[in-house]
Amino acid sequence: MKAIEKFIKTITFWEILKGLKLTFSTMLTKPVTRLYPIERPVIPPVFRGLHAMRRHPDGSEMCIACGLCAAYCPTGCIKIKTSEGPDHKKKLDTYEIELLKCLFCGYCVEACPVRALTMTQEYELADYSKEKLVYTREKLLANGERYRGKETHLD
Numbered sequence: 540m541k542a543i544e545k546f547i548k549t550i551t552f553w554e555i556l557k558g559l560k561l562t563f564s565t566m567l568t569k570p571v572t573r574l575y576p577i578e579r580p581v582i583p584p585v586f587r588g589l590h591a592m593r594r595h596p597d598g599s600e601m602c603i604a605c606g607l608c609a610a611y612c613p614t615g616c617i618k619i620k621t622s623e624g625p626d627h628k629k630k631l632d633t634y635e636i637e638l639l640k641c642l643f644c645g646y647c648v649e650a651c652p653v654r655a656l657t658m659t660q661e662y663e664l665a666d667y668s669k670e671k672l673v674y675t676r677e678k679l680l681a682n683g684e685r686y687r688g689k690e691t692h693l694d
């Protein structure tokens with residue numbers, strides 16, 4: 540019985556007809572493609588895009604230079620240099636995230652005890668040089684300013 544069924548399907552080009560049916564059925568539906576970048580996608584608040592560092596309302600930086608984000612990072616792409624401040628507290632000297640190594644896993648954000656680090660909906664990160672993909676403290680703070688007050692990951 541199976542052999543007859545197979546023979547009939549072969550001589551009637553059954554599989555091709557099935558494929559054509561699917562092709563013609565999609566011709567009647569509205570296309571789902573977007574005319575990017577004119578039509579922008581809606582990015583959900585929990586999207587893990589470019590990192591941002593936050594400031595307190597008085598403008599001071601929230602980061603306490605504890606280094607937990609770097610310690611938790613599975614790829615070691617966060618580089619921090621600290622020194623002792625005049626009040627004997629740790630002071631952040633430099634902070635860098637090497638985006639080419641980043642997995643956008645969000646562990647650094649979860650590890651931060653003071654919520655100084657967050658992730659934003661920024662996703663257009665392509666560039667022509669490796670150097671531009673190293674995000675310094677200044678660039679991360681500027682991104683934080685851009686997203687200030689907006690919903691960001693884990694907010």
Ligand code: SF4
Pocket residue numbers: 611612613614615616617636640641642643644645646647648
């Ligand atoms: S998102 Fe993940 S890989 Fe990227 S810096 Fe944070 S912990 Fe490291």
Ligand code: SF4
Pocket residue numbers: 601602603604605606607608609619650651652653654655656
């Ligand atoms: S961003 Fe957060 S976890 Fe990283 S050094 Fe600053 S305070 Fe610590």
